[in-house]
Amino acid sequence: MTDLTGFRVVAVHAHPDDEVLFTGGTLADLARRGATVTLLTLTLGDEGEVIGEPYQSVVDNGVLAGLRVRELEDAVAALGIEHEFVGGAGFFRDSGMEGSPAHEHPRALVNRVEEAAGHLHGRFAELDPHIIVTYGPDGGYGHPDHIAVHKAVHTAAGDRRVWWAVFDRAQNYAGLDTLTEPEGWQKPDRDYLDNFTNEASETETFVRYPLDDAAYAAKRAGMAAHPTQIWLADGTVSRTNPVSAFAGIGDPAVAPVAFGLSNLLVMPLLRAEFYHLGQAGTAAAAPAEGAAGLFAGLER
Numbered sequence: 001m002t003d004l005t006g007f008r009v010v011a012v013h014a015h016p017d018d019e020v021l022f023t024g025g026t027l028a029d030l031a032r033r034g035a036t037v038t039l040l041t042l043t044l045g046d047e048g049e050v051i052g053e054p055y056q057s058v059v060d061n062g063v064l065a066g067l068r069v070r071e072l073e074d075a076v077a078a079l080g081i082e083h084e085f086v087g088g089a090g091f092f093r094d095s096g097m098e099g100s101p102a103h104e105h106p107r108a109l110v111n112r113v114e115e116a117a118g119h120l121h122g123r124f125a126e127l128d129p130h131i132i133v134t135y136g137p138d139g140g141y142g143h144p145d146h147i148a149v150h151k152a153v154h155t156a157a158g159d160r161r162v163w164w165a166v167f168d169r170a171q172n173y174a175g176l177d178t179l180t181e182p183e184g185w186q187k188p189d190r191d192y193l194d195n196f197t198n199e200a201s202e203t204e205t206f207v208r209y210p211l212d213d214a215a216y217a218a219k220r221a222g223m224a225a226h227p228t229q230i231w232l233a234d235g236t237v238s239r240t241n242p243v244s245a246f247a248g249i250g251d252p253a254v255a256p257v258a259f260g261l262s263n264l265l266v267m268p269l270l271r272a273e274f275y276h277l278g279q280a281g282t283a284a285a286a287p288a289e290g291a292a293g294l295f296a297g298l299e300r
């Protein structure tokens, strides 16, 4: 399955940067091979933290959202995919963490899941995707907006096939073992990794999506497009984050590059992405790698 012309894919994510962290290599590869790939993003990530000293004040000034719109535009250009904000940019607001004032905001996504599902239902009807990619019931790592996206997608998906993007636990453990953290960073502890990763189970349909050089390069460029959120530990600098960090790379075949978020916990940028089957849809799914796995049994 090399040419994917005629297949349509919709990825639904909560915040700018989730598209590259969870699914960037896959979306870039599918698009490069001819599939129509549309990213639907729900919020602007208004409540995020910021990496890099020059832009720290944007958090208090409430202008982070605007910066993240621009970062997302750069990222989707790097991935070569289509993009829309659901309801328009800023229609749904980042809900922050439970207990925070942002969580009570009337425009917060968590307080409007049914409304989000209504918008998604309309977009799915028009875009008519063969597969939808989003998060599992835990939102990938528990963020309330990710869980809200999961619920809205499943309410709106009808009988379409839905895949859940996961950080595979065993692969991330193995990747982390090959890395040395940059100076001043730390390795995540087991609790953090277990919260951040989903264990692959042999009892459910599971797809490993290997990233070839082009897909890996696109993902890396997409991550570099989000400098307020992602710090590539390969010496990359930007006007947003002018400080370089270098991780020690022990096995480039496993993790050629490492990265961190604002918590400065080093993570491997693996040569594959991973998906659990959320619902099979009208055709039975069969285990296979890459695009053949995601589209198994579906007619274009």
Ligand SMILES: [Zn+2]
Binding pocket: 014, 015, 018, 143, 146
């Ligand atoms: Zn997110």
